[in-house]
Every structure is written in C-alpha cells, then in structure tokens.
Amino acid sequence: SAQGNVPSxxxxxxxxxxxxxxxxxxxxxxxxxxxxxxxxxxxxxLGSSDYIVSNRLAVDRVLQSELQSPxxxxxxxxxxxxxxxxxxxxxxxxxxxxxxPGETSRCFxxxxxxxxxxxxxxxxxxxxxxxxxxEQTAALxxxxxxxxxxxxxxxxxxxxxxxxxxxxxNFYLSIPNLSYGAALNLCHxxxxxxxxxxxxxxxxxxxxxxxxxxAEELHRFLRHEFDLQLLPQPLPAKGKATAPRS
Amino acid sequence: xxxxxxxxxxxxSIVVPLGHVIGNEKxxxxxxxxxxxxxxxxxxxxxLGLVDFHLPNRTCILLISxxxxxAGDEFKRRLVKFRNASSLRGIVVIEKTPISxxxxxxxxxxxxxxxxxxxxxxxxxxEASQLIxxxxxxxxxxxxxxxxxxxxxxxxxxxxxxxxxxRIPGVGRTKALLLLQxxxxxxxxxNADSRELEQAVGSTVAQQIYTFLHS
Numbered sequence: 001s002a003q004g005n006v007p008s009x010x011x012x013x014x015x016x017x018x019x020x021x022x023x024x025x026x027x028x029x030x031x032x033x034x035x036x037x038x039x040x041x042x043x044x045x046l047g048s049s050d051y052i053v054s055n056r057l058a059v060d061r062v063l064q065s066e067l068q069s070p071x072x073x074x075x076x077x078x079x080x081x082x083x084x085x086x087x088x089x090x091x092x093x094x095x096x097x098x099x100x101p102g103e104t105s106r107c108f109x110x111x112x113x114x115x116x117x118x119x120x121x122x123x124x125x126x127x128x129x130x131x132x133x134x135e136q137t138a139a140l141x142x143x144x145x146x147x148x149x150x151x152x153x154x155x156x157x158x159x160x161x162x163x164x165x166x167x168x169x170n171f172y173l174s175i176p177n178l179s180y181g182a183a184l185n186l187c188h189x190x191x192x193x194x195x196x197x198x199x200x201x202x203x204x205x206x207x208x209x210x211x212x213x214x215a216e217e218l219h220r221f222l223r224h225e226f227d228l229q230l231l232p233q234p235l236p237a238k239g240k241a242t243a244p245r246s
Numbered sequence: 247x248x249x250x251x252x253x254x255x256x257x258x259s260i261v262v263p264l265g266h267v268i269g270n271e272k273x274x275x276x277x278x279x280x281x282x283x284x285x286x287x288x289x290x291x292x293x294l295g296l297v298d299f300h301l302p303n304r305t306c307i308l309l310i311s312x313x314x315x316x317a318g319d320e321f322k323r324r325l326v327k328f329r330n331a332s333s334l335r336g337i338v339v340i341e342k343t344p345i346s347x348x349x350x351x352x353x354x355x356x357x358x359x360x361x362x363x364x365x366x367x368x369x370x371x372x373e374a375s376q377l378i379x380x381x382x383x384x385x386x387x388x389x390x391x392x393x394x395x396x397x398x399x400x401x402x403x404x405x406x407x408x409x410x411x412x413r414i415p416g417v418g419r420t421k422a423l424l425l426l427q428x429x430x431x432x433x434x435x436x437n438a439d440s441r442e443l444e445q446a447v448g449s450t451v452a453q454q455i456y457t458f459l460h461s
Contacts, residue, residue, distance in 0.1 A: 077393035084396040110369070115377045119384035122337065122364050124394035129358060130342075130367055136351065143359055164461065171413040176406045193459045194436040221403055223433045226426040230402040 014039045014145045015155045016053055017180055019046040026050070026061060032138030039142060042159040046180050049083055049090075051141060054148030054155060055181050055209040056088040061137060064108065065097045067117045076117075080126060085177045088211055091127040091144065093137050153209075155181050157188035168193065175221055182208045197222045260300055263287075264386040267378065268300040278309075281375035286382045296328045299378060302385040305335045307378060315346040315353070322356060329361045337381065339374050342367035407432065416454045421447050425455075435459070 018030055020043050033039045049058035060079065066072045083090050121128055131137040148154055161169050165187055172183035189207035190196045199207065205215035262268055266287040273279045274290050282288050299307040308328060314321040328336055338357050342350050357365040368374045389395060410432065411422035428446045429435040436459050443452035
C-alpha cells in the first residue's frame with residue numbers, strides 16, 4: 001500500500017492548509033503541492049503553524065540554519081509549545097538552506113546546538129523530517145497528508161466559507177487553542193454558534209474532530225464565567241510600563 | 247546467553263544509567279567509540295543483536311552507514327525486524343553523504359512515516375558521536391527543562407472571551423463588555439432571548455446579535 005499510483009490514493013482530493021507567509025517563504029512548496037501533486041492547497045492566515053495537514057497534524061518548516069545557533073531557539077520553542085496546545089501531532093521539516101545565485105554552496109558546519117535541538121525535539125515527541133529543497137518538502141507534505149487520510153484524519157470540509165460562514169469562522173478562530181481545521185469543522189458540522197454552545201463534550205469532539213481534552217477545553221471556554229477583574233488593563237501594554245514604544 | 251544472541255534485540259531488560267551508553271561490541275576500537283569515550287560512560291557488551299548503542303530511558307540507536315545504504319535492502323529488513331521485536335524507542339542515525347543522498351528520501355519514508363521511528367542524518371562517524379552525546383545528555387535531563395515540551399500555563403480566558411464577542415458584527419469592546427457583565431458566558435448569551443438582549447444593547451444590535459448566534 002506504500003506504492004504510489006494506487007488508484008485509491010488518487011481519488012480523494014487531499015487538502016492542506018498553508019499559512020499565508022508561505023507564499024513568500026515557500027512559493028515552490030505551494031506550487032509543487034498544487035501542480036506536481038494535485039493537492040488542494042488553501043492559503044489562509046494560520047499564524048500558529050506553516051501547514052495544517054489534517055485534523056490533528058500541524059507541520060512547521062524550519063531552515064537548517066535556524067537550528068544552528070541559539071538565536072532562534074526561543075522563537076521556535078514558543079511556537080512549538082503553542083502548537084502542542086492545539087494539535088495532537090506536530091512535525092518539523094528541517095529544510096536545507098537554499099544557495100542563492102552567486103553564492104557558493106556553504107559547507108554545513110554542524111554545531112553542538114544543532115544536535116541539542118534535534119535531541120530535545122526527539123525527546124518532546126515531535127516528529128522530524130529532513131528535506132533538501134522546497135520540492136522535497138512538498139513531497140513530504142503530500143506523504144503526510146496521504147498517511148493522515150488513511151488514518152481517517154484528513155480535512156474533509158469546505159475550506160472557504162462565504163458570507164455568514166466567513167463571520168462564523170472568524171468567531172471560532174478567536175477561541176484559544178482551537179485550530180483552523182477545528183474551526184472549519186465547527187462551521188460545517190453545527191447549525192449555529194448556539195448549537196455549538198449547547199453541545200456536550202462528546203458532541204463537540206465528534207463535530208469538530210477534536211480529542212477529548214481539546215473538546216473539554218472548548219466546552220469550558222464557552223461556559224466560562226467572565227470576571228472583569230481578570231481582564232488585563234488595555235493600556236499600557238503589559239510589562240512595558242517603563243519603556244513605552246512609539 | 248546463546249538464546250539471547252539469536253534474538254534481534256536482547257537488551258530490552260537492560261537499564262542504562264543516566265549518562266551511560268552501552269555499546270555493541272562490534273564498535274569497540276572504532277572512531278565513533280573513541281570520540282564517545284570521555285564524553286559519556288561507554289561500556290561494551292556482546293550480543294546486543296541489531297542495536298548498536300543503548301541509551302538511558304529505553305532508547306537505543308541503530309546506525310545505518312553509507313555502506314549499508316549502498317549495499318542494498320538488508321538494513322531495511324534489520325529495521326523492520328527491530329521494530330517488530332522491540333518496545334524500545336529506536337533512533338536511526340543514518341550516514342547521509344553525497345553518495346548515499348539518493349537513497350535518503352526513500353529510507354526516511356520507510357523509517358519515519360511507515361515504521362514510526364526517529365531518523366536523524368549525520369555526515370560521518372564524527373558527527374554521529376556528537377549527536378549521540380547530545381541525545382544522551384537530553385535523556386539525562388529533567389523533562390521539564392526541555393524547551394519544546396509545553397508548560398501548560400493556565401491563562402485567564404477573559405481577554406479571549408471578550409475578543410470572541412467582538413467578532414459578532416455590530417459588537418465592539420463596549421457592547422461586548424455590557425453583554426458579558428449581563429450574561430456572564432458565551433453559553434448564556436447564546437440562550438438569551440431577544441428581549442433580554444434588547445435590555446442590554448438596544449433593539450437593532452440585539453436583533454443582529456440574535457441572528458448571528460442562531461444561524
């Protein structure tokens with residue numbers, strides 16, 4: 001079943017959500033996914049991850065050079081920690097940096113920091129894949145989408161709601177730790193926000209394709225008793241009281 | 247011991263102390279072993295089967311050399327055998343060189359996507375030793391200090407609830423606060439009737455909100 005060109009693998013139109021920043025930072029990934037692999041790629045403002053491949057899997061694309069020095073570590077760890085609150089599975093694709101025209105291929109000097117980051121990612125249970133170019137990254141994303149489709153986790157709802165659906169999607173997207181895919185599922189599976197608010201945890205899990213803990217978190221959020229005292233004051237920006245930014 | 251020597255993985259019961267590595271006898275005297283020595287406590291043992299190095303926390307390393315990759319599919323059978331026989335967490339460290347590069351994607355697909363194991367590329371034995379040293383250090387560390395393990399900080403939901411209500415057309419911050427002070431939660435707001443909503447925000451907006459929440 002691992003061979004390509006099995007008819008059943010071609011019939012479903014696999015869908016991947018891509019963050020809008022990828023139009024600049026990974027244009028070849030997007031075009032290979034669409035033209036080369038025939039996937040449906042919906043570009044949207046994901047914010048949290050570069051790609052969403054299924055109802056439970058998020059993929060971040062990281063350049064090898066970003067793992068070489070400690071400079072980027074905080075950014076990466078914040079990003080991945082946040083993803084862990086939203087998705088059951090996270091995968092990082094480590095892509096070899098592109099050699100710019102006129103630049104000679106730089107020899108990759110593996111640092112201790114690089115090995116440390118890989119070790120920590122392994123220990124954190126984050127899946128790591130290696131790619132040597134954007135085209136390979138696209139092929140890996142397709143493989144992941146295919147695998148998730150086989151596990152019945154593929155995104156199978158319309159990804160571009162219109163009109164009132166658009167407004168509903170925006171409402172759902174403001175819910176903490178709810179993925180873009182789960183928000184789309186809510187739009188599709190429930191008749192209204194009221195229907196969502198009145199649903200049980202199992203009904204939310206089934207309708208939004210969420211894990212039990214995630215569905216519980218959503219349920220809690222919808223019933224959260226608002227306390228004005230717990231609202232941070234809008235001004236000045238928190239933690240910046242002594243150093244106002246212009 | 248002879249029975250053990252025939253099974254693919256024999257060290258399932260070996261508890262490797264933190265900071266230690268148990269190496270397959272076949273690596274004794276190799277460049278890799280020399281580079282590990284002094285950085286980790288390396289002990290050699292006979293009959294580890296398919297495993298090259300045992301690390302703490304039921305983790306082990308299987309090395310795939312450039313020569314293995316070029317030689318054909320024997321190493322794949324080894325990996326599948328390991329995967330079927332062992333409950334240890336296997337990390338495949340693979341030599342990715344200009345010569346073996348062409349095999350990489352195929353092997354990655356097998357190991358990571360199909361067998362569900364970890365696979366990390368290195369350029370040579372020197373890099374392999376550096377990587378193994380870091381893996382051992384990470385295994386010896388407290389999980390709480392892992393920068394990628396999410397510390398589930400409990401954050402107040404208030405700003406998010408307020409944000410959500412402001413996504414309702416016609417509702418800004420002021421009206422959202424009015425609604426929340428009156429109804430308390432999104433759930434209760436959803437179950438308020440038009441008249442209750444009107445008392446909070448006036449009839450036009452109340453109608454808009456009601457329609458938005460119920461359609």
